Amino acid sequence: MSPLDIHPPLVEQLLVQFLREELASAGFSRAVLGISGGVDSALVAALCARALGPENVLGVMMPYRTSNPDSEGHARLLASTLGIQTRKVEITAMADGYLAAGRVEDRMRRGNVMARCRMIVLYDLSVEFKGLVAGTSNKTEILLGYSTQWGDSASALNPIGDLYKHQIYQLSRHMAVPAPILDKAPSADLFEGQTDEGELGFSYAEADRLLHHMVDLRMSEAELVEAGFALDFVRRIAARIAATQFKRVMPLIAKLSQRTINQDFRYLRDWGR
Amino acid sequence: MDCRLTVAQTNPALGNVGRNLDEHVAQIEAARKSGSQMIVFPELSLTGYFLKDQTAEVALAVDSRELARLAALSRDISIVVGFVERSADGRIYNSVAFLEDGAVKHLHRKVHLVTYGMFDEMREFAAGDSFTTFDSRHGRFGILICEDAWHVTSGYQHFLAGADALIVTSCSPGRGVDGGARELASERTWRTLLEAYGLLFQTWVVYSNRVGWEDGVFFWGGSRVIDPFGAEHARLAGIEAGRLEARITSDALRRARVATPLRRDSRPDLLARAIARLDERSPA
Numbered sequence: 078m079s080p081l082d083i084h085p086p087l088v089e090q091l092l093v094q095f096l097r098e099e100l101a102s103a104g105f106s107r108a109v110l111g112i113s114g115g116v117d118s119a120l121v122a123a124l125c126a127r128a129l130g131p132e133n134v135l136g137v138m139m140p141y142r143t144s145n146p147d148s149e150g151h152a153r154l155l156a157s158t159l160g161i162q163t164r165k166v167e168i169t170a171m172a173d174g175y176l177a178a179g180r181v182e183d184r185m186r187r188g189n190v191m192a193r194c195r196m197i198v199l200y201d202l203s204v205e206f207k208g209l210v211a212g213t214s215n216k217t218e219i220l221l222g223y224s225t226q227w228g229d230s231a232s233a234l235n236p237i238g239d240l241y242k243h244q245i246y247q248l249s250r251h252m253a254v255p256a257p258i259l260d261k262a263p264s265a266d267l268f269e270g271q272t273d274e275g276e277l278g279f280s281y282a283e284a285d286r287l288l289h290h291m292v293d294l295r296m297s298e299a300e301l302v303e304a305g306f307a308l309d310f311v312r313r314i315a316a317r318i319a320a321t322q323f324k325r326v327m328p329l330i331a332k333l334s335q336r337t338i339n340q341d342f343r344y345l346r347d348w349g350r
Numbered sequence: 351m352d353c354r355l356t357v358a359q360t361n362p363a364l365g366n367v368g369r370n371l372d373e374h375v376a377q378i379e380a381a382r383k384s385g386s387q388m389i390v391f392p393e394l395s396l397t398g399y400f401l402k403d404q405t406a407e408v409a410l411a412v413d414s415r416e417l418a419r420l421a422a423l424s425r426d427i428s429i430v431v432g433f434v435e436r437s438a439d440g441r442i443y444n445s446v447a448f449l450e451d452g453a454v455k456h457l458h459r460k461v462h463l464v465t466y467g468m469f470d471e472m473r474e475f476a477a478g479d480s481f482t483t484f485d486s487r488h489g490r491f492g493i494l495i496c497e498d499a500w501h502v503t504s505g506y507q508h509f510l511a512g513a514d515a516l517i518v519t520s521c522s523p524g525r526g527v528d529g530g531a532r533e534l535a536s537e538r539t540w541r542t543l544l545e546a547y548g549l550l551f552q553t554w555v556v557y558s559n560r561v562g563w564e565d566g567v568f569f570w571g572g573s574r575v576i577d578p579f580g581a582e583h584a585r586l587a588g589i590e591a592g593r594l595e596a597r598i599t600s601d602a603l604r605r606a607r608v609a610t611p612l613r614r615d616s617r618p619d620l621l622a623r624a625i626a627r628l629d630e631r632s633p634a
Contacts, residue, residue, distance in 0.1 A: 078530055080528060080529055082528065082529065082530035083526055083527045083528060083530065084527070084531060084532045087527060087533070087534070088527055088530075089424065091524070091527075091568065091589070094563070094568070094589065095563055095566070095568065096561065097564075098563040099563055099566065103561070116545055140610050158576070234566070244528075289528075295526070336538060341403075342403065342404055343402040343403045344402055344404060345364060345400050345402065345564055345565040346565050347364050347563075347564050348364065348365060349365065350365075
């Protein structure tokens with residue numbers, strides 16, 4: 078057993094209640110999410126279907142012309158397994174409208190534009206569907222900053238943002254996410270042959286183990302090395318977390334008045350519900 | 351002591367005193383109808399927990415019309431309610447009122463404010479400065495609000511003053527799902543703590559924790575009654591709102607205290623001397 082292990086029925090119960098209550102306190106009972114064919118969005122779709130009923134969940138497939146066709150196939154398999162509503166919106170025209178005109182060649186910039194096009198689609202469809210956008214980023218990628226700010230990281234509420242990738246798999250198996258989705262290598266599918274682990278340069282298993290010791294157990298660098306982690310890996314991850322902190326906070330506001338939003342004007346989002 | 355009681359495990363609406371007050375009235379009425387002589391609501395039951403700047407906005411004076419409405423219902427059922435209190439000198443406290451015979455019989459202001467990790471209570475509240483045991487129609491009670499119960503000195507003061515029941519109210523957030531555990535780390539910890547209090551202080555322990563979510567943080571419920579032997583007497587399972595009914599009686603107190611006479615054998619004089627020695631050493 079891994080120290081990261083969860084008891085899936087307990088976590089499922091909590092997250093189902095989270096989705097129901099936090100949607101209700103915002104005045105909603107439906108959710109919209111992008112389904113990529115990957116495990117994170119598959120899990121969120123399954124949780125939403127359990128919490129809200131599949132008819133109240135809209136899974137949106139948003140391929141770009143270079144997307145791996147398997148991704149859409151897996152997304153359709155998921156949707157039919159869960160019985161959720163689906164919509165397919167090609168983002169090629171909207172993305173290329175900008176990318177071609179601006180002659181954007183850089184791979185990272187292109188990926189970011191695609192992620193933000195998908196965000197635009199989801200937020201627009203959330204109005205039509207009268208549902209909130211459910212986030213699909215996990216704790217591992219949020220801590221590593223492995224996401225596009227205001228792109229795939231954008232959501233109204235995220236049930237899986239405090240679960241490491243290992244825990245995502247555990248809960249996904251429990252929620253009966255289809256096997257082809259569980260078995261394939263995680264990929265953002267922003268360019269051909271991309272895999273998360275290839276791009277990051279380390280495995281999710283290694284990252285999860287280190288992040289759990291570093292963040293959750295609050296171990297110092299010396300304690301981490303003592304526990305068997307390589308010093309250069311520890312430093313690399315620590316630097317990466319700090320360098321991507323901007324992705325985890327709201328934009329800075331210059332304080333001028335006596336009462337400034339988020340400094341000394343402090344209310345929960347559930348305020349007044 | 352022979353008291354039939356209800357623990358109301360509620361899910362207060364954040365900052366909405368009016369709605370919560372109506373819910374309290376309905377809960378009190380239901381408890382009274384079912385024959386309860388006392389009802390215990392969670393910490394900050396009239397307001398919700400993560401109030402931040404709302405704290406001062408929802409504060410009530412002890413003689414406010416809202417508390418008077420509840421006090422008026424306390425003629426044939428004693429009521430334990432949590433609220434944000436604004437004192438006469440303008441300080442804001444995290445308080446619990448014990449209402450009985452149509453009046454505020456006792457007021458406890460949370461002493462140990464939580465200010466670490468996810469909590470920021472010292473920013474919002476002034477700290478209370480005493481643990482006062484009091485006599486009600488149903489017996490001798492001591493009140494602890496959440497973190498108060500994490501300091502063994504709080505419970506010990508009520509023990510010395512002869513409390514027959516500790517009323518513990520909380521807004522305890524649920525957390526800790528790793529290690530494969532079937533229950534939350536927070537529940538495991540509280541169970542240990544409350545059962546130890548029952549066992550060591552030989553009192554009934556009546557625990558009321560809230561449920562519900564505030565901005566992604568949930569409160570795990572698990573309200574329960576522990577007997578004077580430290581064993582679970584009654585408990586609400588799960589994280590849903592609900593009502594727990596239980597009966598607490600003198601005979602269990604008597605049996606526990608005969609079996610193990612901790613009250614007779616405690617040596618507060620040694621503690622007093624130890625504290626006096628600490629005082630001598632301190633530079634102040």
